[in-house]
Amino acid sequence: MATTDRQTSTLALAHALSAAERGLAVIPLSRAKLPALRSPHRDDPTAPPCHGECGRFGHGVYDASTDPRRIRELFAAAPWATGYGIACGLPPHHLIGVDLDTKSGTDSSTALRELALRHLFTIPPTVVVLTPSGGRHLWLTGPPDVAVPNSAGRLAPGIDIRGAGGYLVGPGSRTDHGTYATAPGTAHLAPARCPTALLRLLLPPPRPRASxxxxxxxxxxxxxxxxxxxxxxxxxxxxxxxxxxxxxxxxxxxxxxxxxxxxxxxxxxxxxxxxxxxxxxxxxxxx
Structure with missing residues (x-):
């Protein structure tokens, strides 16, 4: 491995360990922002669904951990990793990521402000991560007994949600398009509580009543x-x-x-x- 690649992987591990100290479960990511470790069952189409019960690495967010020893083992198994993912929906933070995208050509920030006005909520001060494409990830926390689903554009065009089973690219990660960084003035903040009105919008709509x-x-x-x-x-x-x-x-x-x-x-x-x-x-x- 080239010296530069080794330094990038070492830096990604350092950022991941720092995130784990804050109670955030992490996995190594490749430059393409995908889990760096491939499924050990990829060549066996008859294998039953496995979320890590087999004891091997390669199960995406199901590998996520806050244990420094396990995190080092994950990165040692993926020395090509250049970043890390933060699993959403897990205790203690039950993280919800609001991804304000810019690549779709829509003004997702304005769309979020309009939603806030119409549904009477405000986004409190919280961690904000800047993406290489000019987008932003807002970190919020949800109730422990509510599983917020992942969605793309359902809330509004250009707004994607990372919930249970999803992950956010952590600040300090390097990708093919650049580096993710914490927005100035937000690194010291804890993820803020998701406003109740916004949480209602993030959950699946109730089924029509039978009566x-x-x-x-x-x-x-x-x-x-x-x-x-x-x-x-x-x-x-x-x-x-x-x-x-x-x-x-x-x-x-x-x-x-x-x-x-x-x-x-x-x-x-x-x-x-x-x-x-x-x-x-x-x-x-x-x-």
Whole structure:
């Protein structure tokens, strides 16, 4: 191994051990940001699912550890590693990563601010990691009894979520595109608690209720919510109600009533339909 590569691997190990001291479970990563160790079962298509029960390395985030001895063994088995991944969803932090991407051509930071305004939450001061492409990773913590799923663009275009079973590239890692670094003024912070309103958005939408009576009552409540809007609240309330309608599978039957409710507050039908179309796009539906 070239001296430069060896130094890069040694530096990655040092950063990984430092992260482990903060209670963050880590694995070695390659320059492509993938787990550096390949599955020991890759050549056996009949092998049963294994999350490390076989005792060998190569199980992705299931190898993640905070034990310095095990981390050194992982990196010794992958001397080509140039970075490290931090497993999300594990105690004590139950890390949730909000990945604000720039490669999609969308303004993901603005999208997050709009979500915060519409759902009434703020992102508290927390660890922020800058990516080589100009994006940002926000580190948040979740409740121990809630498994936040991984998602790409579901929350909004350009916003990916790293949850249970996922990992974040740790600061100090070197990749084919550059080095990840902690944003100035955030390295000393602990991951902040995920706002409750944001956590609700990150979890899978509830399944539609089997009881038509209960669903109807919920739908009527959304209509009343829109009807009670004052000037300055009309679009915001309609957008929120339309999002809930889409998430709960009520939209096909409820949209005409929401449009009519919006018209009673002073919105035109065209304005109401435009707002509902925005809610459809945000929740991954098409109008």
């Amino acid at each position: 038509g009576r209960t669903t109807g009552a919920h739908g009527q409540g959304l209509v009343h919510f829109v009807q009670a809007a004052h000037e300055g609240q009309r679009n915001t309330r309609l957008f929120w109600a339309a999002c809930r309608a889409y998430e709960n599978g009520l939209a096909p039957a409820l949209l005409p009533a929401l449009i009519e409710a919006a018209r009673t507050t002073g919105l035109t039908e065209r304005e109401a339909r435009a707002t509902i179309a925005s809610a459809a796009r945000l929740t991954g539906h098409h109008t």
